[in-house]
Amino acid sequence: MSKVKKVAILTNGGDAPGLNAVIRAIVKTARTNGIECYGFIEGYKGLLFNNYVKLDLNTNASGLLHKGGTIIGTSNATNVFNYKVTNEDGTVEYKDLSDVCVQNIKNAGFDCIFTLGGDGTQKSSRDFSLKGVNCIGVPKTIDNDVAHTDMTFGYNTAVSIATDAIDRLHTTAESHHRVMVLEVMGRYAGWIALESAIAGGADVALIPEIPYDINKVVAKIEERRARGKQFSIVVTSEGAKPIDGELIVKKKLDDGKGLDNIRLGGIGEKLANDIEELTGIVSRNTTLGYVQRGGTPSAFDRVLSTKYGTKAMELAMEGVFNVLVNYKDGKMGYVSLEDVVGNNKVVGAASGNTKESNIRTVPLDDDLIRVARDLGMCLGD
Numbered sequence: 001m002s003k004v005k006k007v008a009i010l011t012n013g014g015d016a017p018g019l020n021a022v023i024r025a026i027v028k029t030a031r032t033n034g035i036e037c038y039g040f041i042e043g044y045k046g047l048l049f050n051n052y053v054k055l056d057l058n059t060n061a062s063g064l065l066h067k068g069g070t071i072i073g074t075s076n077a078t079n080v081f082n083y084k085v086t087n088e089d090g091t092v093e094y095k096d097l098s099d100v101c102v103q104n105i106k107n108a109g110f111d112c113i114f115t116l117g118g119d120g121t122q123k124s125s126r127d128f129s130l131k132g133v134n135c136i137g138v139p140k141t142i143d144n145d146v147a148h149t150d151m152t153f154g155y156n157t158a159v160s161i162a163t164d165a166i167d168r169l170h171t172t173a174e175s176h177h178r179v180m181v182l183e184v185m186g187r188y189a190g191w192i193a194l195e196s197a198i199a200g201g202a203d204v205a206l207i208p209e210i211p212y213d214i215n216k217v218v219a220k221i222e223e224r225r226a227r228g229k230q231f232s233i234v235v236t237s238e239g240a241k242p243i244d245g246e247l248i249v250k251k252k253l254d255d256g257k258g259l260d261n262i263r264l265g266g267i268g269e270k271l272a273n274d275i276e277e278l279t280g281i282v283s284r285n286t287t288l289g290y291v292q293r294g295g296t297p298s299a300f301d302r303v304l305s306t307k308y309g310t311k312a313m314e315l316a317m318e319g320v321f322n323v324l325v326n327y328k329d330g331k332m333g334y335v336s337l338e339d340v341v342g343n344n345k346v347v348g349a350a351s352g353n354t355k356e357s358n359i360r361t362v363p364l365d366d367d368l369i370r371v372a373r374d375l376g377m378c379l380g381d
């Protein structure tokens with residue numbers, strides 16, 4: 001006997017391939033079990049403005065498996081616990097409007113809210129759970145940096161897209177005898193850069209976890225030149241930084257206190273300039289950007305998303321709330337939101353995060369690091 005009769009989904013934060021596949025899996029499992037399913041429009045904004053639609057597999061929720069983006073929209077600038085309000089006189093205030101959301105959920109009679117998102121989304125999800133809302137989080141982000149889960153959906157697709165870009169840069173780099181730099185996403189974690197660098201056979205991979213020494217990068221390129229290799233491929237995370245420098249912030253945003261209010265970008269351009277100056281080899285940067293997040297999910301992500309969605313709905317039916325669905329050692333499971341982003345936060349190898357942050361960075365003893373070093377790839381140190 002299911003513990004829920006009426007549930008709602010929201011997708012929050014930057015989109016990721018597989019969001020619609022998760023929605024589809026939740027809605028289908030709900031239908032199989034006679035449960036009504038709704039979607040809040042544009043993430044937590046939908047909760048605040050009471051904007052939701054019924055998800056129907058015959059109409060608006062049909063044909064979703066391969067579709068990129070999210071059919072219910074998303075918002076990555078809405079922190080309802082600290083919401084930016086501009087008063088008539090132009091002054092700005094930050095207000096906690098979470099009680100409005102709780103009332104909306106109560107009025108609609110939702111027994112559970114599925115929160116599809118990354119670290120910030122799950123923090124709000126946990127805060128709603130403390131206010132008595134039944135929440136189930138599903139870890140989404142192409143950056144693959146949510147604690148307590150080995151893989152978020154969307155990541156595999158992003159790595160494939162980055163790998164394809166490296167393949168394409170290879171042929172043009174070789175033809176022109178150039179250094180090609182590819183800047184990929186990854187604010188605080190280098191998963192996309194490292195894995196695509198290995199998949200694409202790059203010579204240098206720079207990640208936020210290992211501040212780089214430009215002289216080491218140059219030495220690698222020179223060593224290749226001495227061996228007759230006239231070109232090199234450098235992959236960098238947008239969040240990589242030099243040992244003596246800072247993160248390159250393209251823009252500071254003021255769209256909600258407490259959110260991660262910086263837009264990164266520019267390290268690839270800096271690297272290309274520095275490498276050209278220090279080696280004399282013509283160097284170019286390509287910033288891959290939002291191509292990594294858009295479009296159809298890989299087969300792997302479709303299956304992973306489907307596993308996440310069905311598991312989330314199964315947990316709701318069992319009455320297991322205030323948890324994050326996770327994927328650990330090849331198995332679907334769950335962990336309490338409190339352990340992921342709350343007071344009981346579990347720190348260290350089991351979760352992948354640190355005391356200072358909830359982000360699952362690449363551990364320095366990870367297999368990917370070992371593999372890269374064995375291959376002679378320069379990691380900037």
Ligand code: F6P
Binds near residue numbers: 185
């Ligand atoms: O969190 C995923 C991510 O793709 C980051 O790698 C990137 O920095 C960020 O989103 C950019 O998103 P937006 O410009 O939509 O805020």
